[in-house]
Amino acid sequence: MEALLAAADLLVGDYSSVMTSYSLLDRPIVFFDKPDFEFTFADLKDVFTGASHPFAHIDELVSACRAALSDPKVKAEGRARMRSVFCAHEGKSAAYMADLIHAIGRVSSTRESGWESVRTLAKHSV
Numbered sequence: 001m002e003a004l005l006a007a008a009d010l011l012v013g014d015y016s017s018v019m020t021s022y023s024l025l026d027r028p029i030v031f032f033d034k035p036d037f038e039f040t041f042a043d044l045k046d047v048f049t050g051a052s053h054p055f056a057h058i059d060e061l062v063s064a065c066r067a068a069l070s071d072p073k074v075k076a077e078g079r080a081r082m083r084s085v086f087c088a089h090e091g092k093s094a095a096y097m098a099d100l101i102h103a104i105g106r107v108s109s110t111r112e113s114g115w116e117s118v119r120t121l122a123k124h125s126v
Helices: 002-007 017-025 042-050 058-070 076-086 093-104 115-124
Strands: 011-013 029-032 053-055
Touching: 002 017, 011 017, 017 029, 017 076, 029 058, 042 076, 053 058, 093 115
Parallel strands: 011 029, 029 053
Antiparallel strands: none
């Protein structure tokens, strides 16, 4: 599934984890908002509709797709909300490690003079 999602410019989906997975790519989503479906948690419907261009009837599908593709950033905030609700949080580890590596500088051996700063930073970073 992930390979297909990565290749798609647009997802047409329903109440499914495929939609939440696709939100990780931050690309346009068209959502079949089935009229007689009720969420267990009412707030989740807002998450799905906020991340997508919803349609309830087949004759609305083409216009929803056109709207989604005409400006892919329109629902970006809603997709970010979907990611925060359903996906693992990004955290700050990558930015933290990048800053730490930058602070260490260029050290390629334990025999170099800069190695002591690596040890010092390591003690304070935990």
